[in-house]
Amino acid sequence: MxxxxxxxxxxxxxxxxxxxxxxxxxxxxxxxxxxxxxxxxxxxxxxxxxxxxxxxxxxxxxxxxxxxxxxxxxxxxxxxxLPIETAARIKAIEWLMFQMASVGPMFGQLGHFRNFAPDQLPYAINRYEKEVQRLLGVMESQLAKTPYLAGDYSIADIATYPWVSAATTPYMGLTFDEFPNVQRWVNAIAARPAxxxxxxxxxxxxxxxxxxxxxxxx
CATH class of the missing domain: 3.40.30.10 (Glutaredoxin)
Structure with missing residues (x-):
C-alpha cells in the first residue's frame, strides 16, 4: 500500500x-x-x-x-x-530530468509572476514566457519524431503533462498554435483514463x- x-x-x-x-x-x-x-x-x-x-x-x-x-x-x-533496456531507460530518464530541471521550474515561475506577484513585473513575465516558449519548442521538435517524449509512453510524459496542460489555461495564457505536435501529445495523454x-x-x-x-x- x-x-x-x-x-x-x-x-x-x-x-x-x-x-x-x-x-x-x-x-x-x-x-x-x-x-x-x-x-x-x-x-x-x-x-x-x-x-x-x-x-x-x-x-x-x-x-x-x-x-x-x-x-x-x-x-x-x-x-x-520505465524501460529496463539501457538506451530506452536513459532516454526516459533524460526527458524526466528535462521536466524536473526546466519545464516545472520555468512554467512555475511564469505562473507565479502572472498570478501571484504583488506587482506585475513585465521583465519577469517576458523572461519566463520566452523560456516557456523555448521549452515548448524543444518538445515540439522531439514530438515531431516520436509519439511520446522518450518514444513510448513513460514516466517522462506523466511528469511533463500536468505542467504543459496548464499552459493554455488562464493561469498561463499561452496557446499551442505554433506547437501542433505538443497539442497532439496533450490530446493523446488527456484521453487516458488513468x-x-x-x-x-x-x-x-x-x-x-x-x-x-x-x-x-x-
Whole structure:
C-alpha cells in the first residue's frame, strides 16, 4: 500500500497519475499548501524539503520525496513505464530530468509572476514566457519524431503533462498554435483514463478504483 501526500498542483498530480496507470492501491493524504501544512513536523519527517508530493511505501516502510524520485520508484516497483533496456531507460530518464530541471521550474515561475506577484513585473513575465516558449519548442521538435517524449509512453510524459496542460489555461495564457505536435501529445495523454483520474486528485469529482482519500484529522 502506498500513502500519497499531495495537493492539487502539477507536481502533486504526477504520482496520482502513475499510481492509476499502475493500478496500485494508494491512500491520499491532503497536504494543503495554501494553509502551510507542508511545514508540519510530521510531514517534514517524510519530506525533508517541505514540498509535496511525498509517498510512504508501507510494504517496505520507505518514504520517498521529490516527484521525479517518486515516479522512478513507483515505476520500478510496478515494473512498468520505465524501460529496463539501457538506451530506452536513459532516454526516459533524460526527458524526466528535462521536466524536473526546466519545464516545472520555468512554467512555475511564469505562473507565479502572472498570478501571484504583488506587482506585475513585465521583465519577469517576458523572461519566463520566452523560456516557456523555448521549452515548448524543444518538445515540439522531439514530438515531431516520436509519439511520446522518450518514444513510448513513460514516466517522462506523466511528469511533463500536468505542467504543459496548464499552459493554455488562464493561469498561463499561452496557446499551442505554433506547437501542433505538443497539442497532439496533450490530446493523446488527456484521453487516458488513468490520467483523467490522477488529474482529478483531491477534487470533489475524484473517483478511483485504486485510490482512497484519508479522513482529515480532527
Amino acid at each position: 502506498i500513502d500519497l501526500y499531495t495537493f492539487t498542483t502539477p507536481n502533486g498530480r504526477k504520482p496520482a497519475i502513475l499510481l492509476e496507470e499502475l493500478e496500485m492501491p494508494y491512500t491520499i493524504h491532503s497536504v494543503d499548501i495554501t494553509k502551510n501544512e507542508q511545514f508540519a513536523p510530521e510531514f517534514l519527517a517524510i519530506s525533508p524539503n517541505n514540498k509535496i508530493p511525498a509517498i510512504v511505501d508501507r510494504d517496505n516502510d520507505l518514504a520517498v520525496f521529490e516527484s521525479g524520485a517518486i515516479l522512478i520508484y513507483l515505476a520500478e516497483k510496478g515494473g512498468q513505464l 490520467v483523467q483520474v490522477g488529474m482529478d486528485v483531491l477534487q470533489p469529482t475524484f473517483k478511483s478504483q485504486f485510490g482512497t482519500v484519508a479522513e482529515a484529522k480532527a
